[in-house]
Amino acid sequence: MRDTMDDGRRLALRTLAALGWTSLGPLWSPMASAATQRASGSQAAGPRISNMIGSNGWAGSDSDVAMWKKMGIGWARGPVGPGQAHGASDVMRVDKTGNGSDVDLPPIIIHNNRNGIRTLLFLGYTPVWNASLPGDSKSAPVDVKAWERYVDAVVRKYHAPPYNVRFFQIWNEAAGKLSGGSPQATFWHGAARPDAQDPGQAPYERAMQDYVEKIHIPAARIIRSHGAHVVYGGWPDQGGLETFSEWLEYRSRQDNQRMLDFVDYLDTHYLWVKDFDYLYDRYVKQGPARGLWQTEIGDRYMIDNHYLPLYFFECAVWALDRNWNDPNKYVSMVYHWDGLEPFRLTHRGPPARTYNISGRSLIVLNQAVGGFLSRFPQKLQFGPDASGSALYSDRQIVMQVSALPGWRTVDAAGLPPPSSRRATVQFIDALSGSVSTATDTALKWDGQALSVRFKVPSRVNGHGEKGTPKHLGYIVVHPQ
Structure with a gap:
């Protein structure tokens, strides 16, 4: 034979x-x-694919980091808190992360730094004691000063050594039905409105104004005062890019400035690469934004085994045609690297964590285009x-x-x-x-x-x- x-x-x-x-x-x-x-x-040094690839969540152990390295993941995103969880007299705490604020954050960032993983800290939401809508952490703060104290505590601590975090994200998906999108994208419920019997159903005409004036501009001023960079809170695919432009270009009467004037990196969620042209041509090509990120991609889209390798390769080709002169300029973060569903990057076990097909596809991509691009x-x-x-x-x-x-x-x-x-x-x-x-x-x-x-x-x-x-x-x- x-x-x-x-x-x-x-x-x-x-x-x-x-x-x-x-x-x-x-x-x-x-x-x-x-x-x-x-x-x-x-060739002469240029960007690498790992500059572009990130994940939501943290690589908690050395073995997790080794898996991230194989997949080319160079960014991590997670929340920070709990702030003042029960009242204005609480001690300000910003040492926890995770959805339940039950994981120690400082050692995670030190671990990231030691392993060459960059950190994006996500700032949000409103503690229920300060919520405009009773019990609603996605509503506007009654006392904006309390929101500012939380933001300042986070940035002051983690921008300084030994953490040296340079990127902070304000809120998450402040869009949804209040701003032209679908209800499931709503992470901004605004403030109580005396003219509405049912605030959850009535139109909210001041959604844009309240978000810009109560959340974004106050937080962005603090972030920039510490010399750090502002990442927008992630505009979802349901929201529509023209509506996103309205928010970005809305000029606050109170501050006489646009939200766009307080954004360093635009951020969207779950868009395809071809959709970036609108934002790039309008806000990145000649400024004022430094770059264009997606801090959430993937999720159930990864049921398509081709989704991630197609997305990141196409995104790299797109970026190389659009002045990829800063390793932080174009970043996309997978949601989520860890889980039990078969489409996640890895299966957490037991008995041991293993790669799913989507994770293996990133390994192959990272090896195929692992040099300077x-x-x-x-x-x-x-x-x-x-x-x-x-x-x-x-x-x-x-x-x-x-x-x-x-x-x-x-x-x-x-x-x-x-x-x-x-x-x-x-x-x-x-x-x-x-x-x-x-x-x-x-x-x-x-x-x-x-x-x-x-x-x-x-x-x-x-x-x-x-x-x-x-x-x-x-x-x-x-x-x-």
């Missing part, structure tokens, strides 16, 4: 050579170290039933490809061959990291054009639009 297989491989190689194609040996072993990939040399300026021309995009990771050309089974092609015109006229090529499964056999990939340079042939397996790893079975993979071309 082995002799027959070897004869078939030699015949395939001779056939490809006769057509002017070359199929070479392995460039990159599956699940190999990204550091090994970069050892071949690099830069634009691939040439236009890709795919044959039938294939599509994708490309970037440089160090000196490697990495193309992410979505395709139907069978032999497929991609060309890049205007790309001169390396001086050695030698290169390797591989086709890597985007979910498992497995590498196709040498006879299933081939490349040639025809003058100033690169052509790659690759065979998509009959057993694909996911689905495209309208449920069509498709395979997602990476074509990696490395000049020798």
